[in-house]
Structures are given as C-alpha cells and as structure tokens.
Amino acid sequence: MLVVQDLTFRIAGRTLLEEASVVIPTGAKAGLVGRNGTGKSTLFKLITGEWAAESGSIGVPRAAKIGQVAQEAPGSAISLLDFVLAADKERASLLAEAETATDPARIGEIHTRLSDIGAHSAEARAATILSGLGFSHAAQARPCSDFSGGWRMRVALAAVLFAEPDLLLLDEPTNYLDLEGTLWLEDYVRRYPHTVVVISHDRDMLNAAVDMIVHLDHGKLTAYRGTFDGFERQRREKMILSQKMKDKVDAQRAHMQAFIDRFKAKATKARQAQSRMKALAKLQPVDALTEDAALPLHFPQPVAKLSPPILALDDVAVGYEAGKPILRQVTMRIDVDDRIALLGSNGNGKSTFAKLIAEKLEPFSGRVQRAGKLSIAYFAQHQLDELRPDETPYQHVARLVPGEPEAKARSRVAQMGLSTSRMDTRAADLSGGEKARLLMGLATFAGPNLRILDEPTNHLDIDSREALIRALNAYEGAVILISHDRHLVEATADRLMIVGDGTVREYEGDLDDYRKLVLEGASAARAGDRGEDDGEASRPSALDRRRAAAALREQLAPLRKKIKDAETRIEKLQKELERLDRDLSDPDLFTRDAAKGTKLMKARSDAEKALAETEDLWLALSTEHDEAERAALDA
Secondary structure, three states, X not given: OEEEEEEEEEEOOEXXXXXXXXXXXXXXXXXXXXXXXXXXXXXXXXXXXXXXXXEEEEEOOOOOOEEEOOOOOOOOOOEHHHHHHOOOHHHHHHHHHHHHOOOHHHHHHHHHHHHHOOHHHHHHHHXXXXXHOOOOHHXXXXXXXXXXXXXXXXXXXXXXXXXXXXXXXXXXXXXXXXXXXXXXXXXXXXXXXXXXXXXXXXXXXXXXXXXXXXXXXXXXXXXXXXXXXXXXXXXXXXXXXXXXXXXXXXXXXXXXXXXXXXXXXXXXXXXXXXXXXXXXXXXXXXXXXXXXXXXXXXXXXXXXXXXXXXXXXXXXXXXXXXXXXXXXXXXXXXXXXXXXXXXXXXXXXXXXXXXXXXXXXXXXXXXXXXXXXXXXXXXXXXXXXXXXXXXXXXXXXHHHOOOOOHHHHHHHHHHOOOOHHHOOOOHHHOOHHHHHXXXXXXXXXXXXXXXXXXXXXXXXXXXXXXXXXXXXXXXXXXXXXXXXXXXXXXXXXXXXXXXXXXXXXXXXXXXXXXXXXXXXXXXXXXXXXXXXXXXXXXXXXXXXXXXXXXXXXXXXXXXXXHHHHHHHHHHHHHHHHHHHHHHHOOOOHHHHOHHHHHHHHHHHHHHHHHHHHHHHHHHHHHHHHHHHHHHHHHX
16 A cells, blocks of 8 residues: 655745645556646655655555666666566575575575565566567567667566566656557556556556546645546546536625625624624635646648649568668558558567658659658657757747748747747757647648658647647648557547558558457457458448548538638627627717717627628538538448
8 A cells, every 4th residue: 555645845946746645555556647747757756765755754565665667778788588587686686595505494495485476487477578568589688788778668667567566656658668568568557466556648558557546736646536537527527516616605705795895884784794704704715626728739731732642652662771671562552631550569660661751761662652742741759859959949930930020930839839938948948748849840830741740649748649639630631640649549540550571551450459469469360350250240340430431521521611611700700799899888989979889889780690690500510510420420
C-alpha cells in the first residue's frame, strides 16, 4: 500500500503539491494523470526519496522494493540479456555467493532461496520481456553500446520489469516504444503481480491496464476507481455538481447582500441586516471545479487542389546503402484525402517509408509518380533539436512571413496552440509539448497536400492529443501517421498498412485484430484474416469499412462546406446584432438623430430575420447530413 498524507512541495516559488493525500492499495494498477507541468514526475521523485517534501509523509510497507526506469540508458559492453538479469540484485548476489560458499547449510539455504525466486527460469523470463519490447533473440546477445538511446531506454525498462519491485513506478513508458511494444506493455502491466503507478497520456493504456486513476490538479490528488473513461465521466459529473452548488451559493449570497444594502441604514431593520451580514460572512463563496482546456490546433488547408492520386509507387525499392534495400516491391497509391497509419515494429522500415514519401530518400528502383505542385510536410520528434534555441515562437514564424504585420504572425503562432504568454519565450525554455506544437506548425505552415507525422504525440498531454485529433480530422488533405497512440490512430486513420518482411502492404483487419496479432502470434492473426472465425465470412472486412468511410467523407464534403458556411454566417450575424444593440442602447440616440435610430432599428430587424433564416438553413443541412451518414452506415 502506498499512502501519501498531506504532502506539500514547492520548487522555485511554485507550489506543485499542497496538502495532497491519496491511498493506493496493494496490488492496484494506478494511472497518474494531469496536465503537463502539474508535478507528476515530481511526485515520483518524492516517493523514491530523491527529493524531500516540505511537509507531509509518504508511507510504503517496510522492506518493500520500489523500482523505476533508470534515467541513464545502459551503454556498456554487457549484453542486453546479461544487463537485464543483473537487475535482480538478490539473484545475482546469491549466484555469486554460491560459487564460493563452503558451509553445506548455507549452500542449502542459497539454493532453496534461488528456487523460491525462480532463479533457474530467470533467463527465459528476461528473454520474454526483451522480446515483448522488440528485441530479437540475436539482438539480446549484442552489447548495449550497439544500440541508440531510444532502444537503450527499452533495455532499462526491461530491467526494471524483470526485477519485479513491489511498487513499480513508470513515467511515460511508451515514449520509447512503438505500437507493438505499447500493446505488449499494456498486457504486462495489467497482469503484473504487484502495485503499479504509471504516468501516461495514452488513453488506451489507461483504459486497458489500470484499475484506478489518480488525478493531480491544482496541487491536490484525487483517486477515482476504474479506467480513464470512467474517470472522465466522474470528473464531468463532479464539475456539473460543483457548478450547480456554486450557482446556488452565489444566489444566496446575492440575496443576502441585496437585503443588507437595502436595510442596513434603517433602524427598524438594523438587527435583521446585522444578522444577514453574519450569515453572509459564514456562507463562503464556492469555487467551481474548472479544467483548463488545451489550446486548439489549426492546420492550414492544402493550398493546391490536386487530382487523385497525388502519389503512386510501382515496385519501388529503397534503403540507405546501395544494394541493401530496407523495403522492396512497394506498390501503392495515395489519394487526396487518404488517412494512412503505418503499423509494424520499430526497425522494420516505417521511418524509411516516410522518408521515401517525403523525398528525403531516393528509390533504388521502381517508379514514384507525384502529382504536379504536390506539397509535403514532414514532422519527426528528432527535429525538435532543429529549433533555434534563442529565438521565440514569434520570431520563428516571422521568418516565414517577412514584411507581414506583427499581428498576422502572432495569429499564426496562436493557431499552433501556443498561448500569448509563450509566444515570446525562447525555444530552449519551452516545454516538450510546446516545442512539438511549434515544430508541427512550422512544418505544415505552407498548407501542404500531405502531412507525414512520425510519433507526434510524444510530450503531448491527453488534452493536447485530443486537440491534434480534431485538427487532423478538420484537415482536408492526406495524412501518413506513425504513432504508438492507438486512440489517435483509431480516431484519424482510414487505412492501415503494415511495414514488415521488407515491404509495405495493406492490412485488412482493424486495430483489435492487430492487437491479437501482437499478443497471440502471427498464426492466430492469419486465421482471423482468412475469416476462419464463425460468422466472419459474411461481415465486411475492416478495409472495406474504412474505404466506405473515406468514400462517405468525400460524398458529404460539399454538404459539410455548406454547413460550415452557414455557421460562419450565423457567427457574423450574431456579432452584427450585438453591435446594433450596443448602438441602440444609447438613450439619446433618437433625440440626437432620429433618422439614424430608425435606420439602425431596420438594420437590426433585417439582421434578426437573416439570422433566423440562416439558423433554419443550418438545421436543415445538419439534419440532411446526419440522415445521409446514418443511411450509409446502415447500408
């Protein structure tokens, strides 16, 4: 059991935790959530004793082992397997002692304990963990120094999982994983035999792997039973009740204050007024629960209108070293509004394929046909280092619009989801999420026809990921997405493609099918793809459903444009009515200029009539859209 009691912690004059308390039962799988910067990682440092709290306490059972991923990725010459095995210090110590022990009684104790902790099956267990995180049998025998930083962090994660601490702390563990590793980790955490607290912005992990949510907000910790979806529902209900209570108390206070203001000077009512003042002092205002929404993202729409396909590949081979292609026999087409998610383990060629499409790699053979005036934007996390550290977001954007008014440049920065207060902050001082927003905005600044996003959600919190989903769904061009965030893929992609076995091919299942492929093995997935399950043969394939969805989106596009035009017209008319009402509220208007007053009254009547007609049109168009959508889904 983990008990946090009245914990207070301040850093650099900022309060991150203020009398925060929570209890996490033994064996619970808890997701720690909250906006970026609220102090989640700080809480982990306090739990492990790395930092000391100003006041309050943190209690864990005596002799309980606490484990978290090492901050330094392993880079020694030791093999991956040996590094993971060494994480179980008790096993390593007992094995070393067994080599030198001479006392028969002690030798017996050592071997009994080794048997109790499953030491003899340790290599198989370590190999299974490494395999789940994407390391082949051959890779497990290679030294840690052979791998890049991201892969080494996977080794560090494997080591802490192998050690099986009583309290496992995981801070954004999926940041270094692909979708396949994320799916495996979800399943592992769900079955983990001890207590887990995981910081994550991955909705699907929080829905699949945890049984309670701990919300850190405004310095307080609040526990909710269930998954993230349940937490969101309960949170909304609490916010509604909180607002109702606030409205009720505010009304009571206003009524009391009105009585006091009216009667406090009258002798006959002085006593009652004094009584109301005392009651008012006791009836403190209620603060409504509020949640700061992430600023929205707005991606510029494609400038050039192209005819499909915008890109076609025919028997293409590509790689980095001549004669050694990573991908071969790639044949496919990309249309103007395709939404493609690339599946496949890291190292299979997803980024290679993305670079081929983005013209960062030339094909070794085959034919790549691109539409004239095709514009492509490419975003990858490693590009964060390309930002000019001493320049502000405004300065980055101003470079792209030389000669334009400052207000226009700042408006474009705002569309990237950066607040006014952060527009003049040095890029080096921005958070990871703010840098990602800025870089995505810069990469897509010119209104490309195709956006390639390689792991765009790293460093983004849950609200920012939702803003990204809305921005992608509002974008009218094509998208190629590489992401370990299943929720993002499901919410935005129409086509799934597997990159593996040296090529790229369409995947005819959905992400649930793919999860089975990852967790249960290729043979079960192949059987599912062949439709061997009862009743599957008559059901349309996931590919057919996604193609139908894409066709429906294209079919309804003109109708959606009319709806959007109506909404814009309604907004303009509402603003016009507000302006006219302000002008007509002048009490001297008709005395000073009766003709102008009459003209304004007529303009208001015309605007009100136009607003009613436009609202009726919007309602009719929306109904037509919904009915067409339902009819297509029912067909």
